[in-house]
Amino acid sequence: MDERKIDPKIYALYDEYCHSAMERREFLRRAAAMAVVGGSGLAMAQALLPKYAAAQTISFTDPRIKATYELYDSPGGNGDEMRGYLVQPADTGPFPAVLVIHENRGLNPYIEDVARRAAVAGFLAFAPDGLWPLGGYPGNDDDGKVMQANLDRDKLMVDLLNGAKFLKGHELSNGKLGATGFCFGGGVVNWLAVEMGADLAAGVPFYGRAPEDAGVAKIKAAMMIQYAEDDPRVNAGKDGYEAALKAHGVEYEMHVYPGTKHGFHNNSTPRYDEAAAKLAWERTTAFFQKHLAG
Structure with missing residues (x-):
């Protein structure tokens, strides 16, 4: 998902999730309940979760x-x-x-x-x-x-x-x-x-x-x-x-x-x-x- 399409409220919630004891389930639940512009809060929240396999730039070997x-x-x-x-x-x-x-x-x-x-x-x-x-x-x-x-x-x-x-x-x-x-x-x-x-x-x-x-x-x-x-x-x-x-x-x-x-x-x-x-x-x-x- 293009970062420009993610509602700022979801970014703020993600920052709270990353820097608090909030569990992933609660993060996704709260995102799904949010009224956001341009789509689904749940989909936006899921897009913010890290995808490490796709992000590797230099191989171990x-x-x-x-x-x-x-x-x-x-x-x-x-x-x-x-x-x-x-x-x-x-x-x-x-x-x-x-x-x-x-x-x-x-x-x-x-x-x-x-x-x-x-x-x-x-x-x-x-x-x-x-x-x-x-x-x-x-x-x-x-x-x-x-x-x-x-x-x-x-x-x-x-x-x-x-x-x-x-x-x-x-x-x-x-x-x-x-x-x-x-x-x-x-x-x-x-x-x-x-x-x-x-x-x-x-x-x-x-x-x-x-x-x-x-x-x-x-x-x-x-x-x-x-x-x-x-x-x-x-x-x-x-x-x-x-x-x-x-x-x-x-x-x-x-x-x-x-x-x-x-x-x-x-x-x-x-x-x-x-x-x-x-x-x-x-x-x-x-x-x-x-x-x-x-």
Whole structure:
């Protein structure tokens, strides 16, 4: 379904569904009961659900990359041992390293595809699965969302921080670390920038929650902050974040993509905006190349 034909009320309901404990059945029930313009609320809601098989852009077996699942130690996290998806370019390295952080539902196929895209662009990419202590991403986002909500949030952050440390110290890494993430993962990138200081060289959060103003003074990474234009929940923190970045002399650039909604980079749903996603990703890889290579 063309995203332009989906009623804004259905988009708003989908955003609530993605970021709350609402179950899929309730999401579809409420959508079906809505009076919408241009068709069926239920059909519009069903169109917004991710279709990962159709969205894959780079195969697991693409000859330009080598992809494996790797375990890493995570003291202080939800599990003593964590797992993530490691993707390297088909070369000997070392490579600049990029951590790829998932949304609020675990390491789903879209995030794995983003890690492969990063490797094709020349980076050693690692995408931790925050759900590993509960058995890992369950194969669908609905269960993944519930699982992630049931994890200890502070320990989950430690697990992702330990993933960053694992990647930075990997034998194939050149020692320069960048991080990108989406929605929850975008917020984690902002948090890592505060937490890691100079150990993070560059961060590119996509529509993620801004850090507390007091923490911004600790950021040493160069930051590229990506926002959708129509994303009031996340964008409420945008102006304050920018003011804090300026006040503390943090190197940054900030982009707002006109006409886009939260999740515009995710090509598995109609929220995807091809032109904006392409531009945002080109900017992301160029930014990492500038700050991580060499």
